[in-house]
Amino acid sequence: MALSKISTSYSPSQTLKTNLYSKPCVPLQGYDARRSGVSFEPHRKLRITCSVAPNQVQAPVAPVVPSDTTSSRDCYGVFCTTYDLKADEKTKSWKSLIKIAVSGAAGMISNHLLFKLASGEVFGPDQPIALQLLGSERSLQALEGVAMELEDSLYPLLREVSIGINPYEVFQDCEWALLIGAKPRGPGMERADLLDINGQIFAEQGKALNAVASRNVKVIVVGNPCNTNALICLKNAPNIPAKNFHALTRLDENRAKCQLALKAGVFYDKVSNMTIWGNHSTTQVPDFLNAKINGIPVIEVIKDTKWLETEFTERVQKRGGVLIQKWGRSSAASTAVSIVDAIRSLVTPTPEGDWFSSGVYTNGNPYGIAEDIVFSMPCCSKGDGDYELAKDVIIDDFLRARIKKSEDELLAEKRCVAHLTGEGNAYCDLPEDTMLPGEQ
Secondary structure (H helix, E strand, C coil), X not given: CCCCCCCCCCCECCCCCCCCCCCCCCCCXXXXXXXXXXXXXXXXXXXXXXXXXXXXXXXXXXXXCCCCCCCCCCCCHHHHCCECCCHHHCCCCCCCCEEEEEECCCCHHHHHHHHHHHHCCCCCCCCCEEEEEXXXXXXXXXXXHHHHHHHHCCCCCEEEEEEECCHHHHCCCCCEEEECCCCCCCCCCCHHHXXXXXXXXXXXXXXXXXXXXXXXXXXXXXXXXXXXXXXXXXXXXXXXXXXXXXXXXXXXXXXXXXXXXXXXXXXXXXXXXXXXXECCCXXXXXXXXXXXXXXXXXXXXXXXXXXXXXXXXXXXXXXXXXXXXXXXXXXXXXXXXXXXXXXXXHHCCCCCCCCEEEEEECCCCCCCCCCCCXXXXXXXXXXXXXXXXXXXXXXXHHHHHHHHHHHXXXXXXXXXXXXXXXXXXCCCCCCCCCCCHHHC
């Protein structure tokens, strides 16, 4: 569905549903895509199992849709209205609907993100979208409330909203999957425990994407620990290119740009070529060596080398913790903004000579980083949703040593979730607790 607006001359061919559980909507006439949503069953639970013992390896497979998953799909509220549009009413600006799946859709981050998506801020003012929202049994009523707010916001580009608790239904045909939902780290929880618990979730979601999503779906993993969760997800989705998976490190990049701008006394849009290397943890490496201010290397603008090597890095790494102390909760709005930035960097051509940060699969990288992990690196895009790794990047001994520490940590995390990636028995030898404050 692709008109940028619906004129008052259109007459609905079906009245709004009064009950979310009523029969499916009638397909649109004259459309390439059908107007439908995702059904859900309140009694159905996500198939998330407990951790397996080290000698009980669970290898990922290319799954099929579970036999108990029905194909019926219901839409939500006003989005169940169908319109009898004639072919000659299509305009030259007609665009195909983009289907976007969001997990953790009833959470605080999504509460900011969904309205940015629906407004046209992300994919453009003439691009209609469908939102396919994944929650849990516990968040189901809240998810209905989210859908109601989206109804009441009257976004003309938001043509479909569907909600559910089964990823095999919610991820159906999605072209973008924004995986936000994850279990927060509780008091006394070891990082290895969080890796395993959330890894189970992302293994299941990877299998669901592999079974029902578009073959070229772009996946952005936000739920922490996001790098290794992205690796687990892609390993369980062998039919989707590994290159299509991203771990969100854009908020770290934005924070680094902010600190450099403050130090140099310029506005943040003057900062370019900012890279976050490595893991989304306190081993992450904000790269001041390659960053520029007004096109001039940062090290030529900011002469305080000690500040760059110590305080700058620590401020970026600990920014989330300081925010929690001030605000009483972890960042949500700025995380949503960084997800928007990450998507727009993939659907908008990268300015000549610049790049952006994203946690991506390392196979074939030119920087000497170990393969088969998800590692934040500098990327460039032509605006087609794909990316290439940036060239002409300088890596000196100081930067190399810091990158190596983050690389070692990610390799240790990979060993810790081997039972979820099909690579043997899990063995956790994490060197230290480097979890970011926002994950506590």
